[in-house]
Amino acid sequence: MTKEKSIKAPDLNVILKPFENKWVALSPDETQVVSSGDTLLEAESKLSEKERHEAVFFKVVPFNVGIAPATL
Numbered sequence: 001m002t003k004e005k006s007i008k009a010p011d012l013n014v015i016l017k018p019f020e021n022k023w024v025a026l027s028p029d030e031t032q033v034v035s036s037g038d039t040l041l042e043a044e045s046k047l048s049e050k051e052r053h054e055a056v057f058f059k060v061v062p063f064n065v066g067i068a069p070a071t072l
Contacts, residue, residue, distance in 0.1 A: 020063055024057070028056070
């Protein structure tokens with residue numbers, strides 16, 4: 001019988017709080033912010049070529065805003 005390891009997801013609320021309304025790049029395991037900037041290009045320019053290809057980029061929206069998908 002093998003033991004299964006449980007994987008705990010990182011608390012992105014804590015990690016992303018200082019980066020509200022900025023572009024961020026997360027490490028491949030999504031546990032830490034490796035770069036940030038006011039624009040995507042600014043966040044991307046702070047990383048090496050290898051880091052750019054491995055990072056997860058997205059815009060951190062204001063925390064007091066709700067987002068819902070829309071259909072056309």
